Amino acid sequence: MHKKNITKKNYLIIILFIILSLISCKVKDSIDEMQKLRTIEKTEDYGALSDFLKSLPKTQQEKAQTPYNEINTFLKGRNEILSSNYKDGFETLARFLFTYPSSYYESEASYLLGQALIFMIENNPLYVEEFYKKLITEGIVEGEENSEVDATNQSNALKNIYSQMGIIERNGAYSFNGYVFDRIVQDSESVFPLKDFAYYFSIRHRFKNINSKEDKESFITNVNYLRRFSDRYRTSILQESILNNKSYFPESLPFELTQREKSDYDNTVKTVRERIEKIKPAFEEDYYVIGNGIIIRDRIPAIEGRENELFKLNNYDFVKVLNKTNVYNARDREREDWALVRYDTYYGPIIGWSYLRYMTNNLNNIEEVFESYKSAMNNYKNYDYLKSADYFSYVLSQAETNYFTDKSVYFLWKVNNKIGELVSSKNNPYYDYVLNYPKYFYYNTNNSTLHSSTLLYNYLIKIMPSNPYRFVISGDSEAEYSVD
Numbered sequence: 001m002h003k004k005n006i007t008k009k010n011y012l013i014i015i016l017f018i019i020l021s022l023i024s025c026k027v028k029d030s031i032d033e034m035q036k037l038r039t040i041e042k043t044e045d046y047g048a049l050s051d052f053l054k055s056l057p058k059t060q061q062e063k064a065q066t067p068y069n070e071i072n073t074f075l076k077g078r079n080e081i082l083s084s085n086y087k088d089g090f091e092t093l094a095r096f097l098f099t100y101p102s103s104y105y106e107s108e109a110s111y112l113l114g115q116a117l118i119f120m121i122e123n124n125p126l127y128v129e130e131f132y133k134k135l136i137t138e139g140i141v142e143g144e145e146n147s148e149v150d151a152t153n154q155s156n157a158l159k160n161i162y163s164q165m166g167i168i169e170r171n172g173a174y175s176f177n178g179y180v181f182d183r184i185v186q187d188s189e190s191v192f193p194l195k196d197f198a199y200y201f202s203i204r205h206r207f208k209n210i211n212s213k214e215d216k217e218s219f220i221t222n223v224n225y226l227r228r229f230s231d232r233y234r235t236s237i238l239q240e241s242i243l244n245n246k247s248y249f250p251e252s253l254p255f256e257l258t259q260r261e262k263s264d265y266d267n268t269v270k271t272v273r274e275r276i277e278k279i280k281p282a283f284e285e286d287y288y289v290i291g292n293g294i295i296i297r298d299r300i301p302a303i304e305g306r307e308n309e310l311f312k313l314n315n316y317d318f319v320k321v322l323n324k325t326n327v328y329n330a331r332d333r334e335r336e337d338w339a340l341v342r343y344d345t346y347y348g349p350i351i352g353w354s355y356l357r358y359m360t361n362n363l364n365n366i367e368e369v370f371e372s373y374k375s376a377m378n379n380y381k382n383y384d385y386l387k388s389a390d391y392f393s394y395v396l397s398q399a400e401t402n403y404f405t406d407k408s409v410y411f412l413w414k415v416n417n418k419i420g421e422l423v424s425s426k427n428n429p430y431y432d433y434v435l436n437y438p439k440y441f442y443y444n445t446n447n448s449t450l451h452s453s454t455l456l457y458n459y460l461i462k463i464m465p466s467n468p469y470r471f472v473i474s475g476d477s478e479a480e481y482s483v484d
Contacts, residue, residue, distance in 0.1 A: 110192075118176060298352055
């Protein structure tokens with residue numbers, strides 16, 4: 001019986017792989033066809049754009065502070081941290097934040113560097129000081145030339161870095177208070193979406209292993225931090241991993257709790273387990289959002305409205321619906337449909353409650369388009385702009401317009417703007433993209449910037465004349481737009 005189940009499972013996996021391969025081939029064929037239609041002879045003259053492309057250096061200077069070096073350095077550090085190569089990741093991201101302090105990726109890089117610091121402070125704190133002193137001596141600061149740093153200035157600069165990162169040094173002993181994560185949680189402008197993950201890392205070092213009868217106070221502290229975390233992020237998947245950590249909460253305690261202490265512990269465990277159960281999926285269904293600014297909350301709001309906002313969804317987002325319920329809103333005297341949704345980010349999911357009326361799974365025979373659109377958005381959010389451009393182009397290659405057409409126009413326009421920023425030498429893949437699709441780009445000689453041309457804007461007003469995204473594009477761009 002067990003063997004049959006394994007065989008069936010293997011068959012299902014093989015069938016699924018074949019289906020995905022076929023879809024992938026169809027997408028690639030359509031993309032190739034689109035590229036044939038869009039490719040322009042490289043000998044054509046595009047005025048300022050041609051002059052700009054010809055003027056680029058053959059290779060990118062290694063230490064040049066360009067958007068191309070900025071994103072590649074960040075992605076290199078991210079990959080090192082995610083592969084648990086903490087020493088190299090620390091070096092890369094510490095240098096990245098030192099060199100690009102106002103980067104768009106600052107909050108994400110800080111989150112990753114914080115994880116590296118947890119490891120480095122525990123295992124090699126002296127190297128952390130050695131490396132930061134090296135950076136300070138090099139004088140790599142955005143917009144400044146290298147300069148010599150005297151001992152006093154170096155000491156002050158090091159103290160400032162330690163304060164910003166949460167590194168504490170007392171009498172040669174080093175510790176980490178998680179302040180870099182606190183800043184992400186507190187900063188409303190932070191682009192890093194997983195506040196619960198950042199908050200967990202800010203308090204993780206405060207959880208203690210429980211091994212002996214001397215650890216009773218530490219155990220009570222563990223209970224308090226678990227309760228505090230769960231109250232603050234009651235739909236976080238991290239609650240379960242904290243509660244089930246036997247180092248923090250062993251099944252057999254090596255000490256006796258008072259009646260009150262045991263009651264507090266039991267009530268905390270009961271509350272947390274109930275919250276864990278409430279966010280377990282009853283099913284998983286793909287939905288896409290049909291409203292803007294739709295809030296994911298940590299609970300269905302009661303009249304007093306004490307729920308916390310976890311994230312805002314827009315009409316180009318998609319989610320997994322994990323459960324549904326219908327509740328009576330006493331204030332409005334009507335019943336409302338709510339959905340427990342999961343919004344996936346690169347580092348983990350955001351789970352919470354949202355209005356079901358602003359979501360749908362009605363694809364009307366465009367399932368394949370939806371899969372391509374999801375791939376496009378996932379690659380875009382992962383900063384893989386060339387792949388996302390291919391998938392958005394596939395959505396736009398469809399004969400009939402659909403729900404994802406205008407979103408794909410908008411994001412392909414954003415992708416082209418981002419690619420325009422990254423073209424700084426001839427020896428990079430973004431240069432080849434511009435060379436192949438020059439009509440997508442416009443070189444502004446007034447401010448020496450390469451950005452998306454009016455081509456996609458004109459296409460959008462042709463197929464969807466009153467679409468609101470045309471105003472978003474024209475309002476955000478430095479190019480001159482016309483509705484004539």
